[in-house]
Every structure is written in structure tokens, then in C-alpha cells.
Amino acid sequence: MGLNYRKSLKLGPIRVTASKSGISYSAGVKGARVTKRADGRVQTTLSAPGTGLRYTKTVGASTKKKPPEGRAPVTPQAAPPVQQPPPQRRPADTRQKQRSSIPPPRPPAPGTAPLTVKGYLATVTIYPDRIEIQRKFMGRTNGNRSISIPWQQAVAIDFMDPGRMMNGHIHFVAVGDPRGLTATGGGNRMSAAARNPRAIMFTWQQREDYGKLQELLTRAASSARLSPPPPGSAREPSPRRSADEGLAVRPAWMVNGAGAVLIEGHEDLEVVGESHYQDNLWRLVGRGYDPAEHVREEVTAVLVTEPDNPHDSNAISIWIDGLKVGYLSREDAQRHHAGLLALQDKHRMPVALSGVIAGGGLRNDGPGRLGVFLRYAPKEFGLRHVFPPAQSGSMRSGMSDALATDESDETYDLAWMRDLPADDIRAIPALRRLLTLEQDPLSRHFMHAQLEKMLYRSRNAFSSALDEYDGVCDSHDAEMDVIRAACMNKWSHVPVLETYPQMAIRQQKAKNFAGALWWAERGLAIYGDDCCRQEAVEDLRQRVTKYRAKVATRLPHGEMEDSSNLSYKGDIGEYRRPGRHAKPED
Numbered sequence: 001m002g003l004n005y006r007k008s009l010k011l012g013p014i015r016v017t018a019s020k021s022g023i024s025y026s027a028g029v030k031g032a033r034v035t036k037r038a039d040g041r042v043q044t045t046l047s048a049p050g051t052g053l054r055y056t057k058t059v060g061a062s063t064k065k066k067p068p069e070g071r072a073p074v075t076p077q078a079a080p081p082v083q084q085p086p087p088q089r090r091p092a093d094t095r096q097k098q099r100s101s102i103p104p105p106r107p108p109a110p111g112t113a114p115l116t117v118k119g120y121l122a123t124v125t126i127y128p129d130r131i132e133i134q135r136k137f138m139g140r141t142n143g144n145r146s147i148s149i150p151w152q153q154a155v156a157i158d159f160m161d162p163g164r165m166m167n168g169h170i171h172f173v174a175v176g177d178p179r180g181l182t183a184t185g186g187g188n189r190m191s192a193a194a195r196n197p198r199a200i201m202f203t204w205q206q207r208e209d210y211g212k213l214q215e216l217l218t219r220a221a222s223s224a225r226l227s228p229p230p231p232g233s234a235r236e237p238s239p240r241r242s243a244d245e246g247l248a249v250r251p252a253w254m255v256n257g258a259g260a261v262l263i264e265g266h267e268d269l270e271v272v273g274e275s276h277y278q279d280n281l282w283r284l285v286g287r288g289y290d291p292a293e294h295v296r297e298e299v300t301a302v303l304v305t306e307p308d309n310p311h312d313s314n315a316i317s318i319w320i321d322g323l324k325v326g327y328l329s330r331e332d333a334q335r336h337h338a339g340l341l342a343l344q345d346k347h348r349m350p351v352a353l354s355g356v357i358a359g360g361g362l363r364n365d366g367p368g369r370l371g372v373f374l375r376y377a378p379k380e381f382g383l384r385h386v387f388p389p390a391q392s393g394s395m396r397s398g399m400s401d402a403l404a405t406d407e408s409d410e411t412y413d414l415a416w417m418r419d420l421p422a423d424d425i426r427a428i429p430a431l432r433r434l435l436t437l438e439q440d441p442l443s444r445h446f447m448h449a450q451l452e453k454m455l456y457r458s459r460n461a462f463s464s465a466l467d468e469y470d471g472v473c474d475s476h477d478a479e480m481d482v483i484r485a486a487c488m489n490k491w492s493h494v495p496v497l498e499t500y501p502q503m504a505i506r507q508q509k510a511k512n513f514a515g516a517l518w519w520a521e522r523g524l525a526i527y528g529d530d531c532c533r534q535e536a537v538e539d540l541r542q543r544v545t546k547y548r549a550k551v552a553t554r555l556p557h558g559e560m561e562d563s564s565n566l567s568y569k570g571d572i573g574e575y576r577r578p579g580r581h582a583k584p585e586d
Contacts, residue, residue, distance in 0.1 A: 098161045099180070104154040105220030117213045120167055120201040122146075124213070131172055133200050143189070147197040149174070150283070153322040157221070159214055160193070162202045168210060170217075171199040174321040260302050260352040263343065265377025268505055269336075269353065271301075271318050271326040274371050280323040281370040285357055295360040301325070301374055302352045303340055316340060318372060320357075325372050339381030358509070373509050413443060417450075424454040425461060441479065441486040448476035452499060466506075473503050480526050493532045497523060501536075504543050517547035 006019045014027045022038030028045075035043045041060030047053060108115075108128045115126040121139030125132045131149040140146075153174045158181070162168030171181055171193070178191040181199055185192030193199050202210040274281065285297045302319045309315040314337040316328040328336065343351045355374035416434055421427045431451045438444050455469040476499050487494050500523025507515035520543040531537050 098159075100159045101179075102157050102159075102218055102221040104151065104156060105217050107151040108220075115213075115216070117209050119170075119206060119209070120203050122200050124170070124200045126216075133197070142195055144195050145197050149198060155322055157217055162204050162207050162210055164204045167193070167201045167203050168207075169193040169199045169201045170210070170213065171196065174198060177321075260300075260350040261343070261347040262300065262352045262354065263376060263380050264354060265375055265380065267376055267378055268508065269374040269376045270329060270332065270508075271355075271372040271374060272329045273326040275369060277323070277325045278369060280325055281357055281372070284320055284323060284325070285370070295357060295370060297357045299355055299357055299372075300352050301355050301372065302350050303328075304350070305337065305340060318374070320372075325357075335383065336381050339383065342382065343380065371511060413440070414446065416443075416447070420450075424458050428454050428458070441482045442490065444479060445476075445483045445486075448472060448479075449498065452476065452502075456502075470503070470506065473499050477522065484526055488530060491532070493530045494527055496531070496533050496536045497526060499523075500526070501539060501543070504540075504547070508547070513547045513550035517544060517551055520544045520547060 006017065008015055008017045010016075013029065014025065017024045017026070019038065024035060024037045026033055026035035028034055031047050031049055033045050035045070037043060037060075039060075041058050043056065043058045046055040108126060110128045112128050117124050117126075122133055122135040125134070130151060131154070132147070133149070134146045135144060149172050154172045156173040156179075158171040158173055158179060160168045160171075160181070166183065169181060171177075171179075173179065177196070177198060178185075178188060181191055181193040181196055183193065185195065189195050193201055284299070285295050299320050304317045304319055306315040306317055307313055312330055312333065314330075314333045316333045316336065317324055318326045318328070327333070340351055353374045353376045355372060357370055357372055359370040416438075420430055428451065431447055431454070435444065435447050435451070438447060451472050452469060455465050455472060458465040459469070480497075484494055500519050504516045504519040504523075507513070507519060520540045523540045524537065524544065527537055527540070
């Protein structure tokens with residue numbers, strides 16, 4: 001047994017160690033240290049305290065030992081070559097996860113036994129008509145949920161292989177779903193694999209189950225590509241008939257998982273025929289089939305032309321997440337058909353519009369239906385309003401003219417505008433207080449108009465904003481006869497009044513066409529022959545014609561009532577006009 005010696009001296013962050021081999025020095029803090037050893041080598045050590053992870057790197061002199069003095073070095077004789085076995089193939093690496101994607105496979109044949117595969121905090125079951133992902137309690141704590149996905153909704157399947165350091169996943173992609181899911185989602189909840197309801201995660205220990213399911217789906221997708229669908233199957237377009245058939249008419253490009261270009265705008269585009277697709281709409285909002293629930297769900301809808309539609313060769317159907325939800329009206333389809341084809345050729349992909357699914361709730365006449373309301377920009381479709389051009393420098397809302405003469409005209413005062421808070425949320429109560437004090441009709445008109453704008457802009461900031469907006473518009477209209485006289489006295493004509501077209505649009509969105517008709521006709525009555533902009537009058541006239549046709553189709557024998565006494569209960573909502581002023585009842 002040899003004699004050993006070791007002694008350490010610590011001087012602050014520096015430690016000096018004397019041993020049989022010599023003197024070594026080290027310096028550093030917890031988790032990071034550099035050591036110069038007695039043999040001249042320099043060793044760097046980095047560690048993460050509490051994790052067991054450590055990184056060490058040594059540089060310097062050779063580590064080979066010198067032979068003892070007086071003894072010649074021994075040269076090893078070459079050993080006979082040994083044939084090494086071929087290297088074993090290791091599973092896919094942990095850190096470099098592989099992504100792949102396939103088009104939707106052909107569903108299992110009817111009567112096939114369900115296949116269940118266990119993933120991380122969830123199980124996925126493959127049925128002939130759907131894919132079900134059932135999540136355990138811990139899998140739902142982050143806001144995720146169990147889901148049933150009809151095969152017709154899946155436009156692609158994305159895979160990410162599980163690794164030792166990070167989980168993988170299988171994502172059954174629907175139209176509008178984000179692709180390339182990640183761990184964090186980059187701030188988008190649906191882009192995170194753990195939060196997207198159509199994705200199921202797999203750990204490294206579950207890689208065999210992941211591989212089996214991936215192989216099964218990939219093989220089924222190859223079979224679907226090689227075998228054309230039979231006539232009348234899910235991939236052959238057919239005319240609109242029923243909600244059940246709405247699941248079975250997806251166009252081929254949607255099956256292949258192609259993207260769509262979003263055309264944004266602020267004009268309303270009406271969708272018709274939603275009553276035939278109520279089952280699809282309730283599936284989309286993810287609330288089962290309970291008609292008692294009130295719904296307002298932001299969506300992205302794809303417009304699809306149907307040149308083979310036997311009822312209308314210009315037909316344009318509306319699709320959300322692979323489900324048909326309605327059509328454009330025959331007139332709108334004819335107007336937008338050429339523009340839609342041009343946009344598709346320009347962007348080389350389908351066209352989508354933003355919108356909302358709204359409705360539901362129990363009403364006096366039964367459960368309310370769901371409707372679809374889209375927003376778009378007519379100019380993107382090559383449409384232009386054919387209105388007489390306004391004269392250069394002519395009045396519009398009257399605000400600029402009123403500000404220009406504010407100091408010289410003592411009948412009104414717009415100084416309040418300079419004192420309003422810049423933030424709408426703080427400016428709204430300030431305007432309400434001013435309205436309780438102000439008496440001048442013109443000042444009150446501009447206060448009402450400003451308050452309406454701020455409330456509408458705040459519709460996503462607080463839930464009561466739109467209800468308050470309706471109330472302010474109603475109060476504004478109650479004073480409009482006096483306001484009109486003040487406008488005529490000052491300018492000899494009436495400025496553009498945004499209250500009337502906006503409230504008509506609000507009623508139109510609620511399918512209360514009688515209410516929309518009342519607001520449009522009321523605006524025309526206020527304008528008379530004195531509006532400063534003829535295009536504002538023409539807009540209301542076109543709305544009156546459209547709304548009269550809508551209301552006439554809902555009255556017995558197609559008769560048309562006088563809108564001054566209309567009381568109409570629409571598909572979504574109710575509009576009553578007991579007196580001169582009315583508003584929608586929730």
C-alpha cells in the first residue's frame with residue numbers, strides 16, 4: 001500500500017491543493033469551475049445544481065504515462081484483426097425530432113373493430129366514421145378537452161416523432177388549424193401540441209405505439225390515393241341537400257389539405273341556407289347539440305365554387321373546418337363568382353373570409369338557430385358601388401364644417417372634444433356625463449355620434465358594449481327630428497348619418513329584417529331631399545329594397561306590411577316596434 005498526501009487551502013474563490021502529484025489551482029463559483037492540475041492540464045467543469053447534469057472539458061498535456069526509469073518501453077504486438085459485428089441500428093434520435101405529413105387516409109370499413117392507442121394523458125380511438133381523443137383529468141387541466149373528429153373534417157395528418165428529451169404528437173388537421181405544432185405554440189394556444197384538441201402527444205416510452213399508429217394511418221393514406229372514390233362518395237361534389245350530406249361533399253383540394261388565402265374587409269356578406277346545416281354548425285362550435293346555449297364564435301370560412309351544381313352553375317358554397325354550412329344567395333353568387341375565380345387564380349389557392357357563427361338560445365317559439373355572418377372587401381372581388389361622385393370638398397358628417405365655425409358660432413360648442421381622454425374606455429363615461437349637461441342639438445348630435453363610434457370600437461373590450469351601442473343609437477334617433485332642423489338651419493342640408501346604416505346592418509346580422517327595414521326607412525325619412533351626399537341615400541334605398549323582399553317572404557301569402565307597425569320574430573332574435581323607437585330584444 002503506497003503513501004498518499006493531500007492538503008487544500010481556500011483563499012476566497014481560489015483553492016490551492018498540494019498532493020503527491022504536485023500543486024494544483026482552481027477558481028470558480030457553484031456550477032462553474034476552472035482547475036489547473038499538477039500535470040499541467042486545464043479542466044473546465046460546468047454543472048446545473050440539483051439536476052445531476054455536468055459538462056467537463058480537459059485540455060493540455062498528453063494523458064499517456066511515462067514508463068519507469070531504467071525500463072524500456074514495451075511495444076505491444078499487433079493483435080490479429082477481429083471482425084466486428086455490424087453496428088446496431090438505433091431508434092430515431094431524441095433531440096432531432098422528425099416531422100412528416102400525409103393526406104387524410106381512407107376511414108376503416110364499416111363494421112371494423114375500433115383501434116385504441118394510448119398516448120400521453122390521452123387515448124385515441126379510430127372508428128369507421130370518426131376519430132375520438134379522450135383526455136384524462138390531468139390532460140384537461142391546461143384547458144384542453146376531449147373531442148370527436150369526423151373523418152370528413154380531417155384535411156391532413158401531421159406527425160412529429162417522440163424523442164428522449166421532448167414528446168412527439170399526431171395532429172388530425174382541420175381546415176384553418178395551425179400546422180407545425182410546437183411545445184409553446186409561440187403565443188397561439190391552438191399551435192401548442194398540448195393545447196390543440198385535435199392533437200395527441202406521445203412520450204419516448206410510447207414510441208412503439210406511436211409508430212404503429214403512424215404506420216397504420218400512412219398505409220391507409222396510400223391506399224386512399226391509389227383508389228379513386230366511388231360515385232357519390234365523400235369526395236365527389238354534389239348539390240346542396242341536407243345537413244347529413246354536408247359531411248360528404250368536400251372538394252378534392254380540401255381533402256389534400258391545401259391552404260387558403262384570407263381576404264379581409266369590413267362589409268357584410270350574407271350566407272343563406274344555414275337552416276339545412278344546423279348539425280354541422282353545432283359540431284363546429286364544439287358544444288354538442290344543446291340548443292339552449294348562446295353562441296358567438298369567430299371563424300374562418302372558405303368559399304368554394306360549384307360549377308356542376310344542377311340548381312345554379314354560379315353556386316358558391318361556404319365551408320368551415322371541412323363542413324359545409326351554407327351558400328351565398330343566388331344574386332350574391334352571380335355578382336361574386338367572377339371575382340372569386342380571379343382571386344383564386346391570382347393567389348393560386350382557395351379564398352377564405354373571416355366571420356362569426358352566432359345564435360342559439362331558447363326563445364318563446366323554440367330553440368334559436370345558428371347563423372353565419374361573413375366580412376369581406378367588395379373591391380377585392382372587383383365590385384364597385386355605382387354612386388354619383390361626390391363633389392370635391394363637399395360636406396360628409398358635418399364635423400369638419402362644425403369645427404371650422406366653432407369659435408364664430410355661439411349656438412354650439414365643440415371644445416369638449418379636446419378634453420376627452422384618448423382611451424375609449426375612459427372617454428365613454430366622460431361623454432355620458434356631458435350628454436346629461438349639454439342642451440344644444442348640434443353638440444348633442446356630435447356627442448352621440450362620437451359615443452357610438454367608441455362603443456362599437458370597444459365591442460371586444462367589454463361584453464355590454466354592443467347593447468350600450470344599441471341604446472345610444474336609439475336615444476340619438478329620438479332626438480333626430482330636432483337635430484335635422486338644426487342642421488338645415490346651419491348648412492341648408494343634412495350631413496351623412498352613420499347611425500341608420502349601421503343599425504340596419506346590426507339588425508340584418510341578427511336576421512331581424514323587419515328591424516333592418518325600419519332603420520333604413522327611418523334614415524331615408526330624415527334625409528328627405530336634403531342629404532349632402534347622394535350615395536348615402538342610394539345605400540339606404542338599396543337596403544330598403546333588399547329588406548322588403550326578405551320580410552315579404554316571411555309574411556303570409558307574401559303580403560307586405562307597413563314598416564311603421566312591424567312586429568317580426570326572426571330566425572335569430574326578435575324585433576318589435578311598439579312605437580316610434582324600437583330596438584332588438586335579446
